Amino acid sequence: SQELEQSPQSLIVQEGKNLTINCTSSKTLYGLYWYKQKYGEGLIFLMMLQKGGEEKSHEKITAKLDEKKQQSSLHITASQPSHAGIYLCGADLTGANSKLTFGKGITLSVRP
Amino acid sequence: DTGVSQDPRHKITKRGQNVTFRCDPISEHNRLYWYRQTLGQGPEFLTYFQNEAQLEKSRLLSDRFSAERPKGSFSTLEIQRTEQGDSAMYLCASSSRQELRDTQYFGPGTRLTVL
Numbered sequence: 001s002q003e004l005e006q007s008p009q010s011l012i013v014q015e016g017k018n019l020t021i022n023c024t025s026s027k028t029l030y031g032l033y034w035y036k037q038k039y040g041e042g043l044i045f046l047m048m049l050q051k052g053g054e055e056k057s058h059e060k061i062t063a064k065l066d067e068k069k070q071q072s073s074l075h076i077t078a079s080q081p082s083h084a085g086i087y088l089c090g091a092d093l094t095g096a097n098s099k100l101t102f103g104k105g106i107t108l109s110v111r112p
Numbered sequence: 113d114t115g116v117s118q119d120p121r122h123k124i125t126k127r128g129q130n131v132t133f134r135c136d137p138i139s140e141h142n143r144l145y146w147y148r149q150t151l152g153q154g155p156e157f158l159t160y161f162q163n164e165a166q167l168e169k170s171r172l173l174s175d176r177f178s179a180e181r182p183k184g185s186f187s188t189l190e191i192q193r194t195e196q197g198d199s200a201m202y203l204c205a206s207s208s209r210q211e212l213r214d215t216q217y218f219g220p221g222t223r224l225t226v227l
Contacts, residue, residue: 004154031213033215033216035218040201040221040223041220041221042116042118042203042218042219042220042221043155043203043205043218044218045215045216045217045218048210048213048215050212050213088154088155090154090155090216092213097213097214098143098160098167098168098214099145099157099160099168099170100155100157100216101157102154102155102156103154104152104153104154105153105154
């Protein structure tokens with residue numbers, strides 16, 4: 001079974017709509033990272049969260065880490081076609097501050 | 113500002129051949145990571161270096177795989193006697209310290225197809 005579960009698996013939204021995607025772990029998330037990937041390309045770093053209850057925003061994207069540090073959400077406000085892609089959460093599940101364990105990713109499509 | 117670079121971007125090879133990939137990290141980053149990603153999955157950790165020392169290897173890294181980082185700069189990942197199951201995207205990342213944690217920045221990847 002996956003150590004990091006992402007939901008939903010895929011999402012299609014109309015341009016301008018808000019959306020939220022989730023990343024859940026059965027283990028403590030010592031560091032939680034959100035990345036975006038275009039098909040066939042590398043990962044682009046979005047945000048990093050490490051403290052329970054932490055929230056960060058960049059442009060129209062907000063990421064939160066829950067108090068128990070086992071779940072994170074990524075919220076996009078007023079989605080645009082440029083937001084389309086695969087969103088991956090990666091986490092340090094050991095506290096060693098080294099390798100990351102990733103979820104399978106969520107494919108987001110934004111209809112103009 | 114140059115990011116992580118990888119070469120080649122694409123490699124097609126026949127089963128049984130050896131292949132080597134190169135990764136050049138962001139210049140001031142002392143940690144370098146290799147991951148493998150197959151279709152529909154997230155990246156899976158293979159190995160990482162701090163400077164020239166290889167500090168951790170995944171059990172995914174069979175004895176056909178070897179990675180080096182001479183002089184703590186660029187790194188190479190070699191796969192010997194390739195198998196069709198080795199077909200994947202090989203991603204390299206390097207890291208910098210942000211807020212007491214390392215943040216990994218990824219290269220564009222090398223896509224390997226084994227025929």
